[in-house]
Amino acid sequence: MMKKYFLISSCIMQLISFAQKTTKDSLVKNDNAINLKEVVISDSKNNQAASEIISGIDKQLRPTNSAQDLLRLVPGLFIAQHAGGGKAEQIFLRGFDSDHGTDFSVNIDGMPVNMVSHAHGQGYADFHFVIPETVDKLKVYKGTYNTAYGDFATSGAGEFSTKNSIGKSMVKAEVGQFDTYRAMVMLDLLRGKHLLTKNYENFYVAGEYYYSNSYFQNKQHFFRSNIFAKYNAQLNKNNFFVLSGSNFNSGWDASGQIPQRAVGDGAIDRFGSIDPTEGGATGRTNVNAILTTTLKNGDIIRNQGYYSYYQFNLYSNFTFFLNDSINGDQINQTEKGRNIYGYKFSYEKNSLLGSKKLKTVIGAGTRIDDGIVSLTHTVKRLVLDTFSIGHLNQQNASAYLDETLDLTTKFSINTGLRFDYFDFTFNNFQYDSLSGRKQVPKVSPKLNLYYSVSSGVQLYAHAGYGFHSNDARSVVINKADHSLPTALGYEVGSTFKLGKSIIVNAALWGLDLQNELVYVGDEAIVEINGATRRLGADLSIRWQLTENIFIDGDINYSHGRFVNVPDNANRIPLAPSLTSTGGISYKRTKGFNASLRYRYIDSRPANESNTVVALGYFLLDAVVNYTTSKFQIGLTAENLLNTKWNQAQFDTQSKLRGESMSVSELHYTPGTPFFLKGSFAFFF
Numbered sequence: 001m002m003k004k005y006f007l008i009s010s011c012i013m014q015l016i017s018f019a020q021k022t023t024k025d026s027l028v029k030n031d032n033a034i035n036l037k038e039v040v041i042s043d044s045k046n047n048q049a050a051s052e053i054i055s056g057i058d059k060q061l062r063p064t065n066s067a068q069d070l071l072r073l074v075p076g077l078f079i080a081q082h083a084g085g086g087k088a089e090q091i092f093l094r095g096f097d098s099d100h101g102t103d104f105s106v107n108i109d110g111m112p113v114n115m116v117s118h119a120h121g122q123g124y125a126d127f128h129f130v131i132p133e134t135v136d137k138l139k140v141y142k143g144t145y146n147t148a149y150g151d152f153a154t155s156g157a158g159e160f161s162t163k164n165s166i167g168k169s170m171v172k173a174e175v176g177q178f179d180t181y182r183a184m185v186m187l188d189l190l191r192g193k194h195l196l197t198k199n200y201e202n203f204y205v206a207g208e209y210y211y212s213n214s215y216f217q218n219k220q221h222f223f224r225s226n227i228f229a230k231y232n233a234q235l236n237k238n239n240f241f242v243l244s245g246s247n248f249n250s251g252w253d254a255s256g257q258i259p260q261r262a263v264g265d266g267a268i269d270r271f272g273s274i275d276p277t278e279g280g281a282t283g284r285t286n287v288n289a290i291l292t293t294t295l296k297n298g299d300i301i302r303n304q305g306y307y308s309y310y311q312f313n314l315y316s317n318f319t320f321f322l323n324d325s326i327n328g329d330q331i332n333q334t335e336k337g338r339n340i341y342g343y344k345f346s347y348e349k350n351s352l353l354g355s356k357k358l359k360t361v362i363g364a365g366t367r368i369d370d371g372i373v374s375l376t377h378t379v380k381r382l383v384l385d386t387f388s389i390g391h392l393n394q395q396n397a398s399a400y401l402d403e404t405l406d407l408t409t410k411f412s413i414n415t416g417l418r419f420d421y422f423d424f425t426f427n428n429f430q431y432d433s434l435s436g437r438k439q440v441p442k443v444s445p446k447l448n449l450y451y452s453v454s455s456g457v458q459l460y461a462h463a464g465y466g467f468h469s470n471d472a473r474s475v476v477i478n479k480a481d482h483s484l485p486t487a488l489g490y491e492v493g494s495t496f497k498l499g500k501s502i503i504v505n506a507a508l509w510g511l512d513l514q515n516e517l518v519y520v521g522d523e524a525i526v527e528i529n530g531a532t533r534r535l536g537a538d539l540s541i542r543w544q545l546t547e548n549i550f551i552d553g554d555i556n557y558s559h560g561r562f563v564n565v566p567d568n569a570n571r572i573p574l575a576p577s578l579t580s581t582g583g584i585s586y587k588r589t590k591g592f593n594a595s596l597r598y599r600y601i602d603s604r605p606a607n608e609s610n611t612v613v614a615l616g617y618f619l620l621d622a623v624v625n626y627t628t629s630k631f632q633i634g635l636t637a638e639n640l641l642n643t644k645w646n647q648a649q650f651d652t653q654s655k656l657r658g659e660s661m662s663v664s665e666l667h668y669t670p671g672t673p674f675f676l677k678g679s680f681a682f683f684f
Helices: 057-061 067-071 260-264 472-478
Strands: 004-006 039-041 078-080 090-093 104-108 135-142 156-162 170-176 180-188 201-212 222-236 239-254 278-294 300-316 331-353 356-379 382-406 411-428 436-454 457-467 486-498 502-513 516-520 525-529 532-544 549-562 578-586 591-601 617-627 631-638 646-654 663-670 675-683
Touching: 078 646, 260 663, 331 382, 382 472, 411 472, 436 472
Parallel strands: 004 039, 104 156
Antiparallel strands: 078 090, 135 156, 170 180, 170 675, 180 201, 201 222, 222 239, 239 278, 278 300, 300 331, 331 356, 356 382, 382 411, 411 436, 436 457, 457 486, 486 502, 502 532, 516 525, 532 549, 549 578, 578 591, 591 617, 617 631, 631 675, 646 663
């Protein structure tokens, strides 16, 4: 009987890694078979610090109906959509309002998703170009402890991997309320045959088309189209090659964020709009190639090159008639053809230091972003004036050294050093004073300790320096001393087993941030925020109640404040303090499967003084499906209790038409009401 080894690191709460005693590793012996009784806690000597794979239990038990649901696989991560479905989600994790990705790095097959110095905001991470059914697994790195990640990885990083093969081809159709439709197809193009080599070889293509008018009074006309193709082959006994490409296009109308007072006095409905001409369009094309070479001595070399072509066009109106009482305050943010060029290299070696096992990883890489970004004043999507337009050229070169030493069979130490070098250049076409160039280096050391008390208990401690990512326009305009403010993260925790079928992870963590220099893309201005400290606790439980019934829960607490600021003005706006997710699932290889899940986030300050509060919510979702070897029929219900809840929420100063004075209050995008969707998939 194969044994499976398990580790939940403090950085991810619920991460799973199964390894067989044979020479090949496998996440799960049977993709649909889960048995926690066979799982034992292992040390991390075969794993990179703070990294495990979350594609076992959670991915099988949690319904993933869209790319944004994949982000929710990260324990403690919450998202919010507030622009008709086409805009990148707002991300919340470990006491950070990461906006659209400023402090959480999102990657797919080693290719970065976050956009540097984006027209809408630094770190903009639009994940909608990923087809959910193509994703195989997810590695999560919470905190600043992993040497392989630098830019954007203040609160952590998520590394998604797509499938190398799909097994069976499939077609899938989904139909839901609010004129919601989706068609998806995945085709195995080789079916066991060979194209370029007589060795292992796979080639598949996937495509999807999605359309919805959503639940707003004004139809959103949201569409998304995706095409993805992936080829991989064992070229010879030493070289494995992967080539993938994708094309994504999306367009939508949006109802925008609405002020609380307009709903309260009956001027608009909760699902109404102040400016119904908001919306946008975006697209991204990617090419990604990876060559992995195994040397005769077992060392591994990995070379990766990628290219992305990106376009973005967004119309928004947050303040309505505050700045222009006649035409209104609608703005248009554009990316007029951004080119992204990237290269990554890594060398991995297993050796001995005396009699101790030593694993060495050396990495290096570079990324170049080049394009035109602009901000204009518009009315009903017609340009009135240009606030800012310029040419961006930004490069991030990096290198790192990572060492893992097994001091004993129970105790291992991982230490690393990362070096980042940024070259920021922005040429403002209107104002030379807003143009400039600046080079900034950054060194980030890491340290991770692991101790296995027994086969059922592991202790660990993490510490590491990182940095807060900043926009090129902020850096060159201000010439600030702390262009890349230092972040110091630290954490202690334990993974242990209760009885035979309960796995628990508990952690205490902290993160100190030097300051934040923020470019506000909606206004083309720079804000400098002070130092912050975040302290928190995470708890995760995975319990196999019977052979087919599983219970899981995650509770995440964070206490964040600005440092050296009076108590009446030291809150971090929109930073969650208490979140929790969990559910119960009935899982079988074939036949009926079901899952009932909840999401909870507490109310939190929307500004530094806590005079405006972003309201919390509790939601229930359910999925039921019937699976055979030939087809699957499914039914999904979101917000079973039809709760009135808010997705994105902000304290915004705005002025409505006819008002003599502006008002600063809660502005929000209403969350999804009860939503029912059915699906049918056919396998062949």
